[in-house]
Amino acid sequence: MSAPYKPVPEAALAGSLRDFRSPAGADLMARVTDFYAWQDLRREHDLWPYARSTSTAPTARCEARSDTGDAFSGINFASQDYLSLSSHPAIKQAAIEAIGKYGVHSAGSAALLGNTANSLLLEESLSSFLGGRQIVLYPTGWAAGYGSVQGFVRANDHVVMDILAHSCLQEGAKAATQHIHYHGHLNLDAMTRKLERIRADDPHNGILVVTESLFSMHSDTPDLAAMRALCDQFNATLLVDCAHDLGSVGEDGLGHLGLQNALDDADIIIGSFSKTFASNGGFIAVKTKAAAEYLKYYSATHTFSNALSPVQAATVLTALQIVRSEEGRTLRRKLMDNILYLRSQLANAGLETLGDPSPIVPVRLGLEGVGRFASRHLMALGGIANLVEYPAVPQGGARFRFQVMASHTHEDIDQVVEILAKAMRDADLEYRLGHEGDQDPVLSVPSATPEVV
Ligand SMILES: Cc1ncc(COP(=O)(O)O)c(C=O)c1O
Structure with missing residues (x-):
């Protein structure tokens, strides 16, 4: 694993934003503090991968900071500049x-x-x-x-x-x-x-x-x-x-x-x-x-x-x-080539992609806790992709959302897939270490949103 095993409290691996959506109490400012405590616990263990900021343009390789200000850099699959026009x-x-x-x-x-x-x-x-x-x-x-x-x-x-x-x-x-x-x-x-x-x-x-x-x-x-x-x-x-x-x-x-x-x-x-x-x-x-x-x-x-x-x-x-121009067509073809290449390389690495080919390539992680570990490892290894967890997706259906750009190269894709495979292996191991005796929790993924009628 990329970092020595450090025990993480279950509260940082469980729970979701939904738990704090309807806080009770008359004091509107006091009742929001439970969310902050949960968020901060995750932050303390490097498990809060949100509100990051770029320090360079959102190009295929970029530099960025976590929401606590820690600098990192990597291969960027977290920007939605699909045709890479923002730096055109x-x-x-x-x-x-x-x-x-x-x-x-x-x-x-x-x-x-x-x-x-x-x-x-x-x-x-x-x-x-x-x-x-x-x-x-x-x-x-x-x-x-x-x-x-x-x-x-x-x-x-x-x-x-x-x-x-x-x-x-x-x-x-x-x-x-x-x-x-x-x-x-x-x-x-x-x-x-x-x-x-x-x-x-x-x-x-x-x-x-x-x-x-x-x-x-x-x-x-x-x-x-x-x-x-x-x-x-x-x-x-x-x-x-x-x-x-x-x-x-x-x-x-x-x-x-x-x-x-x-x-x-x-x-x-x-x-x-x-x-x-x-x-x-x-x-x-x-x-x-x-x-x-x-x-x-x-x-x-x-x-x-x-x-x-x-x-x-x-x-x-x-x-x-x-x-609408010929250049746009060429960029879209390059983008689709990258999308198909990423999806096939992920499959070759034994990773499961969801949905159909589009600039969004969701990669299944499963339990939220596993996803949080995987996100931490991915960032430490130089890969950047957004973690999506419940309630944005069904419970137990955490995923990375890779967003592909026309300016990615096949080399970017090869490298990020290698990093991702390692991050997911490490996450799986780390989660299992903390949950010895649990029944194969990592693979238990329900297929539909519970509240769907
Ligand atoms: C389907 C969909 N509609 C609307 C929006 C909102 O767009 P914007 O980010 O430009 O406000 C988004 C943003 O992610 C989206 O995914």
């Missing part, structure tokens, strides 16, 4: 020129005076990329997701949602209505049953069906045509969040909307600029001017939040030009 010379130049012309700040909501010429060009360019849709811009992808549900859904309406839909969509739904109906992940039979029941009881109000074109923890995809058909059958509206695959997947960069020829199937498309498009920000794309204008004044995260900065608008505009 043309994009940096566009950002510099935007600063020269507009300064650094948009100084207002897009509903007032916050737009710039570049944000209008970005709307036009996105519209043409997405088959002529109307575009509304948001300061983040999260704001777009939240605003897309909160903007359209009212208290008597229903939201039918995949249990793994992103937090922005779930929070938007909670803000809009109490009629939220979750169905099991990608389970169209369960979705059908929900729709049947809702329509039998309520023919009058709206139903918004919410899904993602690429689920970011599982790297899997719904059948969008089948969802469209169900929406037509039950008079429902289909929303698809394409944060992770738009720009990065498919010959034309349209992600699964393009691969499934489903661009027209979604009534509402939302996307984020924070993955492939080298910036912060997001958008909603709808089919009519009426729907876009409604969002501009009724989705709170557009109306009551400052517009994209001039630098962000110029950056995304240039990134989109590259995404």
